Amino acid sequence: MSKFKVIILDIDLTLCNNLERKVKAIERALGKSIEDSKIKRKIIYNYGFGKVIKNLGVKDIKEFKSKALYHFFYDLDLFNYDKPFDGASEIVKELDKEYKIYYVTGRPIKETALQFLRKNNFPLREVYNIEIKPGESWKKVKIFKDILKKEKVDVKEVVAVGDLPGDAIAAKKLGLKTIGVCKIHKSFKKKLEKICDKVLEDIRELPKTIKELEAC
Structure with missing residues (x-):
């Protein structure tokens, strides 16, 4: 037994x-696609996330994270990226x-x-x-x-x-x-x-x- x-x-x-969903949620919060694979990798693995996002033109990191989390949790179509x-x-x-x-x-x-x-x-x-x-x-x-x-x-x-x-x-x-x-x-x-x-x-x-x- x-x-x-x-x-x-x-x-x-x-x-x-769910990492692809994470990237897509961040792209929606940004309002644009992220083409640079190195930047994507840093975002996925949280390597200097705040600095990376600022370099993409985000001024209010706290507000941005809130938007990205909303897309991550509530945009139902993004769940199709989960593997x-x-x-x-x-x-x-x-x-x-x-x-x-x-x-x-x-x-x-x-x-x-x-x-x-x-x-x-x-x-x-x-x-x-x-x-x-x-x-x-x-x-x-x-x-x-x-x-x-x-x-x-x-x-x-x-x-x-x-x-x-x-x-x-x-x-x-x-x-x-x-x-x-x-x-x-x-x-x-x-x-x-x-x-x-x-x-x-x-x-x-x-x-x-x-x-x-x-x-x-």
């Missing part, structure tokens, strides 16, 4: 590559045979998450969503509490998987086991390693990593 009963999977940047990471749906299907799967997301519109899951052949399981802006991963504590209450499981029987240090901190506040995924933001790896029980760079390593945790 498995040690874990429930696996909580973050969607964006854990299962889903699953290689092997993600197959891995979740494999895990779904053995564990109860829940998805969590910072998207304010749940249907965008469901659409992504359906389109890319993920198992359709319950999605918990709450709008989470940068730096607000702590809001996931409530989601984790709700899942624990619904499943009536001990915290030791649940593992949370996500890409942000804040995701792991939220899970650890409740005593959950955590697995960090740093497929995109490699700069988070050291932070994740300090917080998480395990850290991986490829979601295809997840089943093996879960078994390693169960063996501890």
Whole structure:
């Protein structure tokens, strides 16, 4: 019998590559396309974001970020740019045979998450969503509490998987086991390693990593 009963999977940047949506949202906020690949890369990976945006003619960075976030979360057509990471749906299907799967997301519109899951052949399981802006991963504590209450499981029987240090901190506040995924933001790896029980760079390593945790 498995040690874990429930696996909580973050969607964006854990299962889903949403970086193209991020670029498109920023372009809409700018009112123009970004042709320079180096600038796109800096924007995607947050390398000197404020300076880069100023160089593109933005004067009010705070207002610009607010506009870009609105496009990122609420322009439904932009979600068509989301792509699953290689092997993600197959891995979740494999895990779904053995564990109860829940998805969590910072998207304010749940249907965008469901659409992504359906389109890319993920198992359709319950999605918990709450709008989470940068730096607000702590809001996931409530989601984790709700899942624990619904499943009536001990915290030791649940593992949370996500890409942000804040995701792991939220899970650890409740005593959950955590697995960090740093497929995109490699700069988070050291932070994740300090917080998480395990850290991986490829979601295809997840089943093996879960078994390693169960063996501890």
